[in-house]
Amino acid sequence: MSQKAFGRSKRRLEDPRLLKGQALFVDDLELPGMLHLAFLRSPHAHARILSIDKAAAAQSKGVIEVYTAEDMGADYKPGFLVVPPPPIEGLVFNERTQWPMAKEKVRYAGEPIAVVVAEDRYLAEDALEKIAVSYDVLPPVVDFANALDENSPKVFDALSDNLAADALQTKGDYDSHRDEADLLVSEEFRYERPLAAAMENRGYVAHFDQRADKLTLWATTQAPIPLRGMLSSYLGIGESRMEVVAPFIGGGFGPKIMILYSEEMVIGWLSLKLGKPLKWIEDRAENFVATTQERGQIHRAELAIKSDGTIVGVKDEFLHDTGAYNPYGLTVPLNSQCTLLGPYRIPHYWSRFQAVYTNKTPVTPVRGAGRQHGVFVMERLLDLAARRLGLSPVEIRRRNLLRPEEFPHCHGIIYQDFSELTYDNGNYEPCLDKAIEKIGYEDFKSAVQPAEREKGKRIGIGLATYVEGSGIGPYEGARVTVGTDGSVTVATGIGTQGQSHYTVFAQIVAEQLGVPLERIRVVTGDTRVFHWGTGTFASRGAVVAGNACHEAALAVKEKILFNCSKLWELPQDDLELKGGYAQSKSDPSKRISLGDLADQANPLRGAVSPDAKPGLEATRYFGPEMGATSNGVHAAIVEIDPQTLEVKILRYLVVHDCGKVINPLVLEGQIHGGLSMGIGQALYESLNYKENGVLQSANLHDYMLPTALDIPSIETDHLETPSPLNPLGVKGAGEAGTIPTSAVIAQAIDDAFSDHELFLKNAPLTPSAIYAALHETVAV
Amino acid sequence: MLEESVSKMQISLEVNGEQYSREVEPRLLLSDFLRHDLGLTGTHVGCEHGVCGACTVHLDEVPVRSCLTFAVQCQGASLTTVEGLAASNGGNLTPLQESFQDCHALQCGFCTPGMLMTLTDLLKRNPEADESEIRNEIAGNLCRCTGYQHIVDATLKAKERVG
Numbered sequence: 001m002s003q004k005a006f007g008r009s010k011r012r013l014e015d016p017r018l019l020k021g022q023a024l025f026v027d028d029l030e031l032p033g034m035l036h037l038a039f040l041r042s043p044h045a046h047a048r049i050l051s052i053d054k055a056a057a058a059q060s061k062g063v064i065e066v067y068t069a070e071d072m073g074a075d076y077k078p079g080f081l082v083v084p085p086p087p088i089e090g091l092v093f094n095e096r097t098q099w100p101m102a103k104e105k106v107r108y109a110g111e112p113i114a115v116v117v118a119e120d121r122y123l124a125e126d127a128l129e130k131i132a133v134s135y136d137v138l139p140p141v142v143d144f145a146n147a148l149d150e151n152s153p154k155v156f157d158a159l160s161d162n163l164a165a166d167a168l169q170t171k172g173d174y175d176s177h178r179d180e181a182d183l184l185v186s187e188e189f190r191y192e193r194p195l196a197a198a199m200e201n202r203g204y205v206a207h208f209d210q211r212a213d214k215l216t217l218w219a220t221t222q223a224p225i226p227l228r229g230m231l232s233s234y235l236g237i238g239e240s241r242m243e244v245v246a247p248f249i250g251g252g253f254g255p256k257i258m259i260l261y262s263e264e265m266v267i268g269w270l271s272l273k274l275g276k277p278l279k280w281i282e283d284r285a286e287n288f289v290a291t292t293q294e295r296g297q298i299h300r301a302e303l304a305i306k307s308d309g310t311i312v313g314v315k316d317e318f319l320h321d322t323g324a325y326n327p328y329g330l331t332v333p334l335n336s337q338c339t340l341l342g343p344y345r346i347p348h349y350w351s352r353f354q355a356v357y358t359n360k361t362p363v364t365p366v367r368g369a370g371r372q373h374g375v376f377v378m379e380r381l382l383d384l385a386a387r388r389l390g391l392s393p394v395e396i397r398r399r400n401l402l403r404p405e406e407f408p409h410c411h412g413i414i415y416q417d418f419s420e421l422t423y424d425n426g427n428y429e430p431c432l433d434k435a436i437e438k439i440g441y442e443d444f445k446s447a448v449q450p451a452e453r454e455k456g457k458r459i460g461i462g463l464a465t466y467v468e469g470s471g472i473g474p475y476e477g478a479r480v481t482v483g484t485d486g487s488v489t490v491a492t493g494i495g496t497q498g499q500s501h502y503t504v505f506a507q508i509v510a511e512q513l514g515v516p517l518e519r520i521r522v523v524t525g526d527t528r529v530f531h532w533g534t535g536t537f538a539s540r541g542a543v544v545a546g547n548a549c550h551e552a553a554l555a556v557k558e559k560i561l562f563n564c565s566k567l568w569e570l571p572q573d574d575l576e577l578k579g580g581y582a583q584s585k586s587d588p589s590k591r592i593s594l595g596d597l598a599d600q601a602n603p604l605r606g607a608v609s610p611d612a613k614p615g616l617e618a619t620r621y622f623g624p625e626m627g628a629t630s631n632g633v634h635a636a637i638v639e640i641d642p643q644t645l646e647v648k649i650l651r652y653l654v655v656h657d658c659g660k661v662i663n664p665l666v667l668e669g670q671i672h673g674g675l676s677m678g679i680g681q682a683l684y685e686s687l688n689y690k691e692n693g694v695l696q697s698a699n700l701h702d703y704m705l706p707t708a709l710d711i712p713s714i715e716t717d718h719l720e721t722p723s724p725l726n727p728l729g730v731k732g733a734g735e736a737g738t739i740p741t742s743a744v745i746a747q748a749i750d751d752a753f754s755d756h757e758l759f760l761k762n763a764p765l766t767p768s769a770i771y772a773a774l775h776e777t778v779a780v
Numbered sequence: 781m782l783e784e785s786v787s788k789m790q791i792s793l794e795v796n797g798e799q800y801s802r803e804v805e806p807r808l809l810l811s812d813f814l815r816h817d818l819g820l821t822g823t824h825v826g827c828e829h830g831v832c833g834a835c836t837v838h839l840d841e842v843p844v845r846s847c848l849t850f851a852v853q854c855q856g857a858s859l860t861t862v863e864g865l866a867a868s869n870g871g872n873l874t875p876l877q878e879s880f881q882d883c884h885a886l887q888c889g890f891c892t893p894g895m896l897m898t899l900t901d902l903l904k905r906n907p908e909a910d911e912s913e914i915r916n917e918i919a920g921n922l923c924r925c926t927g928y929q930h931i932v933d934a935t936l937k938a939k940e941r942v943g
Contacts (some may be wrong), residue, residue, distance in 0.1 A: 015881040018889030019873055021822015021862035025890070028821035122807065136911040199826045199834060199890040199924050250824070251892025251924050284827040498888030498925050665884045672927030673887060700831035700922070708915040737927075 038124035062123030110289025140693035172348035181304035194685030200250020217386035223535025247523035252497035281545035311347025340374030349645025436538030462748030470732025471543025475623030486595030493533025495525035514577035539732025555618030674737020796864030833921030862893035887925035901942035
């Protein structure tokens with residue numbers, strides 16, 4: 001008998017292959033006669049290319065040919081704007097997308113200039129050293145704070161300055177109501193973002209099979225279907241002549257989304273030209289410069305608040321560093337702008353951002369995707385106001401949390417999915433209560449901290465709240481098929497990079513069809529199998545694709561019940577699906593396996609009714625009218641070494657509400673992983689660009705990813721407030737761990753130095769940043 | 781610049797109990813040799829400079845970074861890769877691998893082979909390893925998905941399983 005599948009901690013179905021080293025990743029592919037690519041990349045952030053001499057390289061051992069932008073002739077064109085600007089009145093947007101290889105000018109260190117095709121990668125890299133490029137090095141735009149200065153160098157000669165976008169969004173009327181406040185707090189905040197740093201770098205294998213007249217691309221992509229659409233269009237071959245396969249992917253975290261990377265354009269173009277299988281695998285040094293990143297914002301923000309702690313409004317103006325190109329539009333700064341509002345009642349909001357071009361690797365979403373920038377600003381403003389008003393950090397938040405009766409709550413500004421930012425529902429205060437109880441907030445403040453302080457220890461507590469806009473549209477689809485052997489195949493278009501789709505989608509389908517989980521096979525990320533949909537990003541997989549799986553399973557169930565009802569002449573409500581069988585509740589002799597039913601539904605002889613559809617199969621699509629809003633509270637206790645200012649996290653608690661939980665163990669994994677990335681960006685990780693725009697920390701020795709010694713044991717708890725926007729009642733959870741972490745830890749460090757009135761304004765919160773902040777506020 | 785006419789060298793070695801003889805260039809990395817010459821793609825390459833630990837294999841029963849080892853250094857050696865773990869357990873997942881599945885200690889699975897090789901060695905040397913010893917041991921293996929906690933849980937559980 002099948003047992004309930006949905007809502008249980010199930011072991012993952014995909015694990016045995018991964019554990020035995022038998023799962024296919026892109027670099028594992030070997031095709032006969034395969035050639036290998038290596039890219040020559042610019043060592044300069046900003047330079048004119050005066051000449052490229054590739055003669056010696058072309059003669060190098062094992063080299064087939066060397067290509068530059070010039071060689072692409074009429075095929076040379078830029079990539080696409082993947083995400084167009086949203087419908088915001090008065091918006092300025094200057095579109096500049098990346099090129100397959102730089103032609104006259106390089107705009108970031110790492111931009112491809114030439115590609116070598118050779119018999120193996122070693123030989124291809126030998127040849128790279130023989131390409132001679134002569135540059136006229138130009139002054140680069142590095143510190144984005146100065147990018148709009150009149151005398152700044154320009155990333156694009158044809159633009160009048162480095163402005164990529166300018167967007168103002170308002171809610172209510174901040175300026176007219178500012179006077180109602182008893183207190184105004186304003187501050188400047190700088191928030192830097194690190195790399196995604198998936199453990200698997202990017203990679204592609206492309207093969208244009210002339211006999212089949214079809215290009216197949218195996219890609220480390222989060223979005224195989226859009227990649228197929230964009231690249232086939234770029235190459236002018238039409239979607240039907242191209243397939244994209246995303247096998248197992250070693251982590252995504254954003255940058256493996258649809259970007260139409262330079263290397264994708266080049267490998268596609270070469271593949272048509274050469275007709276041989278080609279492979280390019282990014283190495284780690286390349287990943288630091290060639291894979292998109294998220295980076296800094298500088299906010300100048302003001303909070304208007306009454307003496308009882310009630311928020312009147314917020315005014316925020318920020319600069320966003322978008323790097324050298326902006327193929328992904330304004331998703332990141334829009335997320336910052338919208339997520340700043342958090343779980344609070346904010347009647348008046350004025351927010352303007354300017355995105356600026358710099359001579360650095362392009363910026364696109366990385367887990368959290370700008371949400372944490374906004375949350376950092378809002379939470380820090382509340383901390384400052386709480387301090388001035390004599391309220392506790394908990395109390396000032398409690399007084400402004402939206403109450404259950406205020407949902408749906410429409411903020412009226414435009415979100416990343418281009419609809420009006422609206423929260424579906426939530427129980428924000430119970431989340432806060434749970435967090436303060438579990439972390440022992442009051443006891444810590446009244447007993448633990450004073451006692452530890454007596455011993456000379458610097459320990460502090462921090463707590464912050466957040467919302468996570470998740471599960472955005474437009475849509476995903478799924479096809480559920482019962483095989484004649486009784487197994488079930490679930491096909492969906494989104495790629496998978498570790499989110500446990502093979503298991504959670506199976507759980508959703510098992511719940512309806514009563515089939516043992518092990519009999520369900522999920523296929524994702526292969527356009528040969530399913531070719532409608534977008535991809536895995538914005539915490540949307542479980543919500544959007546999950547509900548499509550659910551709807552398709554329901555449709556198959558209906559068909560099974562209909563067929564059985566006809567077969568046995570029994571009413572449908574007498575039938576049930578259990579353990580891979582359909583059976584009658586009243587007559588135990590009436591029992592048939594789903595495999596036999598599937599066989600009967602696909603007759604090889606005889607006649608069927610004219611409108612009959614074969615098999616036990618259904619395809620359904622799910623497109624939510626808007627995203628579902630998860631929420632939560634993080635709390636942490638930290639200790640700071642008074643000598644080294646090193647921060648140690650003693651406890652970290654996440655109380656989270658993402659609606660109905662499909663698999664608690666998988667959800668916990670998502671929270672842990674997100675939080676680990678959040679801790680990395682709060683305390684350790686930083687992209688340090690030198691003044692010449694070249695990255696100083698382009699290796700994993702200097703760039704500090706958190707290790708098992710840096711991440712504490714994480715405590716989690718959940719509330720379940722089902723979303724009314726989808727039949728499963730689920731909300732996203734992929735980014736929840738990442739969003740408020742820096743705000744929580746900043747508050748906790750401040751708290752440990754409350755006698756110094758420390759107030760941290762810049763993340764990451766490194767020992768040197770804390771030292772600088774302490775010495776700004778304390779006379780030494 | 782590298783000389784182009786490098787002579788190849790003959791190496792013979794044992795991997796997961798099987799004997800192999802191949803002609804390789806002296807500069808060929810062990811990771812590339814295992815993955816592309818022998819087709820043992822379970823060993824993953826995450827950084828190529830010895831930091832991430834995904835490429836960890838056992839060389840004469842000692843964990844090494846195969847991206848920092850030349851294939852020619854393994855002449856006459858006996859190697860075990862992730863494919864060899866279950867193979868040496870009758871084709872079934874080892875207790876550590878089973879515990880990884882039970883505890884959701886892997887998400888994308890890319891770092892997993894290296895984690896398994898490091899921890900298999902730890903549990904062999906120190907079957908009583910506690911949480912702090914486990915965390916210390918895997919501090920040289922990077923994981924971006926799990927936050928490490930479930931990996932620690934799985935290792936503690938594997939200990940119980942064997943014990």
